Amino acid sequence: MNLQQLRYVFEVARRGLNVSEAAEALFTSQPGVSKQIRQFESELGVDIFVRHGKRLVAVTEPGRHVLAIAERMLRDVDNLRQVGDEFSRESEGRLSIATTHTQARYALPPVVREFLRRYPGVRLELHQGNPRQVCEMVLSGEADLAIATEAIADYEDLVMLPCYQWNRCVVATPRHPILHEQPLTLEAIARHPLITYDDAFTGRSVINKAFLGRGLKPNVVLTAIDSDVIKTYVAMDLGIGILARMAYDPAEDKRLGMADAAHLFESSTTRIGLRRNAYLRGYVYAFISGFAPHLTRRMVETALAGGGEDYQL
Numbered sequence: 001m002n003l004q005q006l007r008y009v010f011e012v013a014r015r016g017l018n019v020s021e022a023a024e025a026l027f028t029s030q031p032g033v034s035k036q037i038r039q040f041e042s043e044l045g046v047d048i049f050v051r052h053g054k055r056l057v058a059v060t061e062p063g064r065h066v067l068a069i070a071e072r073m074l075r076d077v078d079n080l081r082q083v084g085d086e087f088s089r090e091s092e093g094r095l096s097i098a099t100t101h102t103q104a105r106y107a108l109p110p111v112v113r114e115f116l117r118r119y120p121g122v123r124l125e126l127h128q129g130n131p132r133q134v135c136e137m138v139l140s141g142e143a144d145l146a147i148a149t150e151a152i153a154d155y156e157d158l159v160m161l162p163c164y165q166w167n168r169c170v171v172a173t174p175r176h177p178i179l180h181e182q183p184l185t186l187e188a189i190a191r192h193p194l195i196t197y198d199d200a201f202t203g204r205s206v207i208n209k210a211f212l213g214r215g216l217k218p219n220v221v222l223t224a225i226d227s228d229v230i231k232t233y234v235a236m237d238l239g240i241g242i243l244a245r246m247a248y249d250p251a252e253d254k255r256l257g258m259a260d261a262a263h264l265f266e267s268s269t270t271r272i273g274l275r276r277n278a279y280l281r282g283y284v285y286a287f288i289s290g291f292a293p294h295l296t297r298r299m300v301e302t303a304l305a306g307g308g309e310d311y312q313l
Contacts, residue, residue, distance in 0.1 A: 003077060005040040006070040008033050009048055013067050014140065017049065017056040075275070078141065092121035093281055098134035098143035099126065101226045103270065106246045108147070111291045119283045130198070130225065138273055144284055146273035147291070150205065158273040159303045163292035165269050167262035168207070169248055171231060172240040174257040184259050186214050193221040193239035195230050207242055210265050231256060277304060 011022040012033065023030040034054075041047055048063035049056040059067065099108065104126055116124060127134070127143055131150040137143040139157055146152060152160045170189060172178050181188045190211065197204045211218050221239050224230050227247035234241040235255040248258045272288060272295070274280070285297040 001040065001043050003074070005036050006074055008036045009040060010067060010070045010074060012037065012049070012056065013059060017058075019056065075141075075278070078279075093283070094123045094125065095281075095284060095287060096125040096127065096137075096143040097145055097147060097287075098137040099128060099147040100131060100134065100149070101128055101228075102244050102247055103147045104128055105227065106244070107270070108291070111287070115283075115287050115290055118286065122283055135273055138275055141275075144274075144278075144280070145288070147270065148273065149268050149270050152271045152273040155273070157276050159276050160271045160273050161288075161292070161295055161300065161303060163270045163272055163295070165267040167245055167260075167267050168242055168265050169245045170240055170259045170261050171234050171243055171248055171253070171256045172259075173235065173237050173255070176237075176240060176257065178240050179257045179259050181259070184261060184264065186211055186216055186264055189240065189242070189261075189264075190216045190218050192219070194218045194242065195222045195224070195233050195239040196220065196242040197227075197230070198223045198225050206266050206268055274300070274304060276306070280304070 007026065008022065011026055012019055015021040015025065019033055020030050023033045026033070037048065041049075044062075044066065046062040046066070047060050048066050050058040050060055097108075108126070112124060112126075116122070125143075127137055129137065131148040131152070132154075134143070134146040134148050135152055135155050135158060138146045139155065146158070147163070152158055170178060170184065176192075178184070178188060178192055196207060199205075199208075207218075222230075222233055224233075227243055230241045230243060231247075231253060233239070242261065245260070245262070248256070250258070272292065280300070285300060288295050288300060289297070
């Protein structure tokens, strides 16, 4: 039994039992992966996978337990490597962040700029996706942390740390009547074609809940995953838009007018998601505190160890 065999069985499971994809990801051959898995099963005395001919078709009951243990062991090995890196190269390395377009485009730029100034030896990677995708990136080890508004709370293996609260605004072409509604109401918004975020993104569930609570069905004519795409089509006068307030900049969005809509919707909370019990390099704590100054290293370490992750803003 060795670490290589653990990696093989875990990667095969992660790739949906596709041995070819696992072999490619691990830079080895398919027969080599299959042989190592067979040897591993022989040593354990149990089958990890159900086979149909040469194909793997399912994970056995003991296999599920083996995979859970393998995942923990592989994470611990990664943590050991990071401990070595931490003390040999304290200000060099890689930080991979998985986040949504709105966070990457509007919330993160000043934080990234200051971080790179302080840590020029760290290679920073930004991966974009919908909230569930960014959570999966962290769980798979592809990213070190997730920054999102939705979905993080749905993953038990992620510690979630609240960063800041935000709300929404309505955007439209400058002469659109919605900008002159006093007060702005959900009923007024529902009278116009609406362009907003896809259901998986940026607090869309809060928007749906607000209209449902008033017995209204908004006329959503277009959804997008990108705030800039929404603003582009609003500027074409194809509808009015509901955006995260941070995504509207009067200096850059001169073709649009804006009305604050915070009184119509519940506030949303952007959170950082981290793998439970993960070992973080010192510069990761620095990035977190740069994005959310109230999240001290001690608070993050306490949450990762299993206590106090439900902090309130």
